[in-house]
Amino acid sequence: MKHATILDVAREAGVSKSLVSLVMRDSDRVSPSSREAVLEAAKKLGYRPNAAARTMVRQRSSVIGVMVSDLHNPFFADVIDGIDMAVGDAGYRSILTTGNRVSDRERLAVATLLEMRVDGLIMVSPVVNRGCAIEASESVPVVVVGKATRAPTVDSVTNDDRNGAGMVIDHLVELGHRRIAHIDGGIGAGSQPRRTGYSRSMKRHGLENEIRSVRGGFTEDGGSMGMQSLLATGPRPTAVFVANDLAAIGVLKVLDTEGLSVPDDISVVGYDNTSMAASHRLGLTTVDQPRHDMGRMAAELVLASIDQPRSTASHAVLSPKLVIRESTGPPPTSLEGEKRRP
Amino acid sequence: MKHATILDVAREAGVSKSLVSLVMRDSDRVSPSSREAVLEAAKKLGYRPNAAARTMVRQRSSVIGVMVSDLHNPFFADVIDGIDMAVGDAGYRSILTTGNRVSDRERLAVATLLEMRVDGLIMVSPVVNRGCAIEASESVPVVVVGKATRAPTVDSVTNDDRNGAGMVIDHLVELGHRRIAHIDGGIGAGSQPRRTGYSRSMKRHGLENEIRSVRGGFTEDGGSMGMQSLLATGPRPTAVFVANDLAAIGVLKVLDTEGLSVPDDISVVGYDNTSMAASHRLGLTTVDQPRHDMGRMAAELVLASIDQPRSTASHAVLSPKLVIRESTGPPPTSLEGEKRRP
DNA sequence: CTTGAGTGTTGGAACGTTCCAATCGTTTCG
DNA sequence: CGAAACGATTGGAACGTTCCAACACTCAAG
Numbered sequence: 120m121k122h123a124t125i126l127d128v129a130r131e132a133g134v135s136k137s138l139v140s141l142v143m144r145d146s147d148r149v150s151p152s153s154r155e156a157v158l159e160a161a162k163k164l165g166y167r168p169n170a171a172a173r174t175m176v177r178q179r180s181s182v183i184g185v186m187v188s189d190l191h192n193p194f195f196a197d198v199i200d201g202i203d204m205a206v207g208d209a210g211y212r213s214i215l216t217t218g219n220r221v222s223d224r225e226r227l228a229v230a231t232l233l234e235m236r237v238d239g240l241i242m243v244s245p246v247v248n249r250g251c252a253i254e255a256s257e258s259v260p261v262v263v264v265g266k267a268t269r270a271p272t273v274d275s276v277t278n279d280d281r282n283g284a285g286m287v288i289d290h291l292v293e294l295g296h297r298r299i300a301h302i303d304g305g306i307g308a309g310s311q312p313r314r315t316g317y318s319r320s321m322k323r324h325g326l327e328n329e330i331r332s333v334r335g336g337f338t339e340d341g342g343s344m345g346m347q348s349l350l351a352t353g354p355r356p357t358a359v360f361v362a363n364d365l366a367a368i369g370v371l372k373v374l375d376t377e378g379l380s381v382p383d384d385i386s387v388v389g390y391d392n393t394s395m396a397a398s399h400r401l402g403l404t405t406v407d408q409p410r411h412d413m414g415r416m417a418a419e420l421v422l423a424s425i426d427q428p429r430s431t432a433s434h435a436v437l438s439p440k441l442v443i444r445e446s447t448g449p450p451p452t453s454l455e456g457e458k459r460r461p
Numbered sequence: 462m463k464h465a466t467i468l469d470v471a472r473e474a475g476v477s478k479s480l481v482s483l484v485m486r487d488s489d490r491v492s493p494s495s496r497e498a499v500l501e502a503a504k505k506l507g508y509r510p511n512a513a514a515r516t517m518v519r520q521r522s523s524v525i526g527v528m529v530s531d532l533h534n535p536f537f538a539d540v541i542d543g544i545d546m547a548v549g550d551a552g553y554r555s556i557l558t559t560g561n562r563v564s565d566r567e568r569l570a571v572a573t574l575l576e577m578r579v580d581g582l583i584m585v586s587p588v589v590n591r592g593c594a595i596e597a598s599e600s601v602p603v604v605v606v607g608k609a610t611r612a613p614t615v616d617s618v619t620n621d622d623r624n625g626a627g628m629v630i631d632h633l634v635e636l637g638h639r640r641i642a643h644i645d646g647g648i649g650a651g652s653q654p655r656r657t658g659y660s661r662s663m664k665r666h667g668l669e670n671e672i673r674s675v676r677g678g679f680t681e682d683g684g685s686m687g688m689q690s691l692l693a694t695g696p697r698p699t700a701v702f703v704a705n706d707l708a709a710i711g712v713l714k715v716l717d718t719e720g721l722s723v724p725d726d727i728s729v730v731g732y733d734n735t736s737m738a739a740s741h742r743l744g745l746t747t748v749d750q751p752r753h754d755m756g757r758m759a760a761e762l763v764l765a766s767i768d769q770p771r772s773t774a775s776h777a778v779l780s781p782k783l784v785i786r787e788s789t790g791p792p793p794t795s796l797e798g799e800k801r802r803p
Numbered sequence: 804c805t806t807g808a809g810t811g812t813t814g815g816a817a818c819g820t821t822c823c824a825a826t827c828g829t830t831t832c833g
Numbered sequence: 834c835g836a837a838a839c840g841a842t843t844g845g846a847a848c849g850t851t852c853c854a855a856c857a858c859t860c861a862a863g
Contacts, residue, residue, distance in 0.1 A: 124849055141811095143850095150810085150812090171516040174513040175514055214556045215556065399717065400710075477843050480843075486821085490842090513820090515820055517819080
């Protein structure tokens, strides 16, 4: 039940270990007869190459390590898909570790990968501080996805959230909205640029007096709270731009219980384009991030760094896309003021 | 920018490599002064142990490999959480690979782990045929999660889907339903036991004449199709048990467009208790699988097998839990001429 | 017939650890 | 005072590969 080694195979096939090694690496300077004998022996013994030994002597593993902060967010699944694809095409393999949004565990997850001597490291939306990425970048190329990381040795792939927010406001203004509020994501990553994008865009449309931004969060409850505080104070907005889809669902919940109709009374926009947003009972207008492309891009950056170390970091910023569904429409007719639900 | 080795550290600290090794492994037979010197040197050089070398000589990696079929299903995230937790507590680490529901890629994912010489392998809802698991089990303990795998060398952790389906029917019957239909999951794993559980339970309630099972699938579209065919032929059921949440959402979509109200006209039940099912606009009654526990259990099984190889496989079957929400209620009118259950 | 250039094949030296047996000081004790 | 016991430290032999230099052959050209 133990593992057969190259030597066992060599003995079985009646050749030297070197020849077995050559066959395993698909060398073309092996005679067909020896090749066959070796393959047969290998099969018989259930031989499996030992990656540890190979990594050891070759001084590289041909593996890219990916640290993911949280597998619960389906967002990451697509990113990882993109990574896997690009990494596989380049003849590398990828392995993942998780940190569950806990700094210490993320640090451990990264350490595990580095100790395994991955040839490159991709950190997807890390929660842990950037020191960890910088430290890692001392021994291996590192790319951070989803979190702007200004460091001279760490590449990054992010989404242009400011621009995404701008597209949302453009869409709402085009529909005729003016009183557009924002429920932000609190302290989470991505919150700040979305908020900034909101205010800038409002100003661009000459709506600086309508700017109204309240504290929310990236959770359903966060969205609910934000919406409640919006309804409790000041004039009711005709549209709300929420920090992400999950929070937007919380907003819808509040609006439903308040008897307000979406989008007749109020339009709601989320962010992330989760599959939930697409569900017909929600039909949430939202912003799609090119998740797959972000992953692919991240992989290409690490692979490029492995091939050809650069002295300056690359920072790729991809563009989001507005996805219009049923949660947005024209504001309640301005002539009649506010329409009431029966 | 290269990796420092134990020898570099030894030189820097003015001691032997063996001593450095002892310090790294937290031996207690090292004098405090040498320990400090070594740690300082290690820090200065940014030393990181080389897992490949260690694995090599120790003939074990202290790593558990996890192959996940599909990261898109949030179901798996919880399972992995459970695995990570149990594995970590036992002093092991875990690494993941994915196969994206493609047999060949799953096989590669498994091979990657085995070549890295993981000490144990957990396959979560593999799509690849069981031969792959059996083969792997020749060199390392293997546990399959979510798919019944009858093989003498492969452990498994599954959910009692038949029982889960039974709980659904019990709940519906208790509400007064008799005409309960089932939309199945097609050929996917888990489909068959849920269907069987449905029919058995119907019979148990003396409703064998009401049994009506149509082909659906584990996707939104699959559910929609199933519902359409239910509505197109025969008397309309007062309740529908759908193979999973996603398909149930497809069912809701059809009912909405047909102008049928849930649960007033018809009750709908899903399976899996995805976060989507909990969303207020859906409020789907569903069956929760103890995902976290399944992961933990799987980890405990591999770890036990590593410690103490068993000659016979263990098959753990966990119990699901009914989660009642707003998509189920009493049938439209009390069924005339028939007594309700007390 | 000798040389030179291929073909195939081979042993040996790494790679960075762990672990064992051996060594070197000290201290304790008879 | 010598031996024994102990604590701290050390060199060397693995572990399973890769890769290089070297080696046999065979065959063509000189």
